Amino acid sequence: MREQLLFIDGEWVTPESGRFGEKVNPSTGEVSGRFALATRKEADEAIDAAYAAQRKWEALTSVERSKYIYRLIQEIEKDRASLESLLIEEVGKPRKEAAQEVEGVIDQLQYYAEFARKITGDVVEGTKRERLILQLKVPYGVVLAITPWNFPAAMVARKVGPALVGGNTVVLKPSSDTPFTAGWLVEKARRAGFPAGVVNLATGKGSEIGDYLTSHKKVSLITLTGETGTGVQVMKSASSIMAKLILELGGKAPFIVWKDADLELAAKVLMWAKYWNAGQSCIAAERLYIHQDVYDRFLQLFLEKTRRLRLGPNGDMGPLINGQQLSKVNKFVEDTVTEGGKVLYGGRKPDSPGNGFFYMPTIISNVDQGMRIFREEVFGPVIGAMKVPDDFDQVIDLANDSDYGLASYLFTRDSALVLKAAQEIKFGELYTNMPGPEASQGYHTGFRMSGQAGENSRYGVEEYVKVKNVYLDYSKDPTSGEVIPPYS
Numbered sequence: 013m014r015e016q017l018l019f020i021d022g023e024w025v026t027p028e029s030g031r032f033g034e035k036v037n038p039s040t041g042e043v044s045g046r047f048a049l050a051t052r053k054e055a056d057e058a059i060d061a062a063y064a065a066q067r068k069w070e071a072l073t074s075v076e077r078s079k080y081i082y083r084l085i086q087e088i089e090k091d092r093a094s095l096e097s098l099l100i101e102e103v104g105k106p107r108k109e110a111a112q113e114v115e116g117v118i119d120q121l122q123y124y125a126e127f128a129r130k131i132t133g134d135v136v137e138g139t140k141r142e143r144l145i146l147q148l149k150v151p152y153g154v155v156l157a158i159t160p161w162n163f164p165a166a167m168v169a170r171k172v173g174p175a176l177v178g179g180n181t182v183v184l185k186p187s188s189d190t191p192f193t194a195g196w197l198v199e200k201a202r203r204a205g206f207p208a209g210v211v212n213l214a215t216g217k218g219s220e221i222g223d224y225l226t227s228h229k230k231v232s233l234i235t236l237t238g239e240t241g242t243g244v245q246v247m248k249s250a251s252s253i254m255a256k257l258i259l260e261l262g263g264k265a266p267f268i269v270w271k272d273a274d275l276e277l278a279a280k281v282l283m284w285a286k287y288w289n290a291g292q293s294c295i296a297a298e299r300l301y302i303h304q305d306v307y308d309r310f311l312q313l314f315l316e317k318t319r320r321l322r323l324g325p326n327g328d329m330g331p332l333i334n335g336q337q338l339s340k341v342n343k344f345v346e347d348t349v350t351e352g353g354k355v356l357y358g359g360r361k362p363d364s365p366g367n368g369f370f371y372m373p374t375i376i377s378n379v380d381q382g383m384r385i386f387r388e389e390v391f392g393p394v395i396g397a398m399k400v401p402d403d404f405d406q407v408i409d410l411a412n413d414s415d416y417g418l419a420s421y422l423f424t425r426d427s428a429l430v431l432k433a434a435q436e437i438k439f440g441e442l443y444t445n446m447p448g449p450e451a452s453q454g455y456h457t458g459f460r461m462s463g464q465a466g467e468n469s470r471y472g473v474e475e476y477v478k479v480k481n482v483y484l485d486y487s488k489d490p491t492s493g494e495v496i497p498p499y500s
């Protein structure tokens with residue numbers, strides 16, 4: 013049975029309240045460990061430690077800071093099998109997906125460490141010949157990184173990497189569904205020799221300490237990946253401190269199969285886009301739009317592939333993260349049937365799920381734009397399918413008709429349609445005739461309720477530093493020609 017403490021100012025500390033949360037293994041339904049629940053006092057201690065350490069951390073060169081990140085990568089690589097096993101235990105990921113996520117952690121940290129010496133400012137001319145303006149890129153200070161449970165290691169790397177290389181210090185608040193993955197990475201940072209206070213871990217229920225953390229006066233930047241509702245709550249709470257916000261929220265990706273698409277390719281990609289991480293991904297295909305000419309053929313192709321999907325740790329798809337999500341996903345199916353949808357496959361727990369939170373891959377036909385399953389994020393291995401007419405403008409409108417705007421997918425051999433969608437689809441990402449996920453060098457960002465700002469790519473790294481302007485005047489009389497009252 014695992015037990016995890018808080019990590020504050022370079023040490024693992026026992027929670028003063030003695031309170032711990034329980035973590036349940038989603039594949040077995042059994043308690044796999046317990047993790048410390050931080051109090052407000054411990055939230056203060058973690059933030060104070062980050063605040064105290066930040067000046068010295070900023071004073072290092074970016075090359076010196078990146079060397080810590082390279083050492084962290086080495087620590088992870090030395091012990092990557094145990095992180096893979098932890099992802100299987102905490103999230104229920106099939107081994108190949110767990111291995112993929114560990115690769116993603118390393119790739120992202122490597123990508124950010126390489127920004128040493130490359131986060132550069134500008135020198136621009138002033139309002140006189142003898143004036144210059146230095147535009148420096150400086151860290152915000154203390155970064156509060158709040159991470160989700162679906163890619164619990166990769167999401168930590170995506171936030172901690174750019175924050176640290178930019179000269180910020182970090183307080184990490186992971187999902188209460190995946191506390192141990194975050195703790196594993198924090199322990200590797202300790203072994204990599206990060207100075208005390210640079211990286212801190214404050215586990216605890218978002219509903220209990222979330223508002224306190226996100227309204228703390230010493231927090232300057234909050235980066236959250238989570239549900240849109242959580243993002244809204246964080247925006248409200250953070251308004252009292254006017255913290256910079258990076259919000260990576262929910263998705264409702266349209267998956268468009270046009271009449272000239274390579275159907276075999278589209279079906280193969282849809283198997284990834286829908287069932288990767290059991291559909292618990294913000295870039296998962298959530299709305300299937302199929303051209304009327306290929307509707308029956310494509311659905312049959314997708315159905316045949318879905319039938320062959322094997323559930324379980326050594327299979328192709330794991331469980332949902334907890335019982336609450338399992339009920340939520342099943343309710344989506346029930347509601348869709350009530351609204352007129354027709355379940356072609358799945359729509360229930362598998363025959364022998366054990367006590368795990370497994371749910372069958374599910375395809376529902378006869379779905380229309382107004383149904384709940386096309387409006388709200390399902391976040392599970394369920395997709396509704398809708399037949400669309402031979403009108404590409406109408407399909408673009410259907411795709412854009414969503415509160416979300418993160419990822420989207422288009423399959424057509426017509427390059428003119430690809431370019432038309434590139435300009436007219438209002439989503440942060442458009443994958444054309446290919447699978448995702450987003451690359452470290454791709455800017456992961458969304459329109460509408462999918463969040464604001466973004467992460468990854470040089471744009472994402474720049475989100476973690478602020479432009480500061482320094483005005484210089486080297487003339488003999490800096491006030492000459494200025495509108496300054498005579499102070500005689």
Ligand SMILES: NC(=O)C1=CN([C@@H]2O[C@H](COP(=O)(O)OP(=O)(O)OC[C@H]3O[C@@H](n4cnc5c(N)ncnc54)[C@H](OP(=O)(O)O)[C@@H]3O)[C@@H](O)[C@H]2O)C=CC1
Nearest residue numbers: 159160161186187188217218222238239242260261262294
């Ligand atoms: N845009 C993107 O890149 C991605 C978006 N997501 C989205 O994340 C969601 C799934 O992740 P999930 O963890 O369930 O999301 P949640 O919003 O439930 O939780 C995300 C994080 O926010 C914390 N939290 C909850 N309430 C508050 C609060 N009031 N103040 C501060 N923090 C709070 C949670 O802590 P606790 O667990 O203790 O409640 C958790 O650490 C999906 O909607 C998915 O679309 C997921 C991955 C990528």
Ligand SMILES: O=C(O)[C@H](O)CO
Nearest residue numbers: 163293294295449450
């Ligand atoms: O989509 C997600 O949930 C993450 O960004 C990983 O791709």
